[in-house]
Amino acid sequence: MSKLFKKMPIEKRKISRIEIRLTAIDAATISASAEARNLTMSDFMRRAALGRRADVYFETEIVVSLREVAQSIQAIHAAFVKHGI
Structure with a gap:
């Protein structure tokens, strides 16, 4: 019997974690921007930091x-x- 899911290669796994400090206003703004794009805050921040598009x-x-x-x-x-x- 074959496995239903294959393990993702280690280089593609999201294993690194970065902690940042934000004001409450900045956090709310980022959260609203992510929600408007139907993204998690992590995905939104990752795209913004890497210069990728996050269209609304x-x-x-x-x-x-x-x-x-x-x-x-x-x-x-x-x-x-x-x-x-």
């Missing part, structure tokens, strides 16, 4: 906005259910 897609912004709307609707629904409405 309007579709991503729309999806994020729709997710927020859906969460609001779910909260309203939960409140209605809780009060028996």
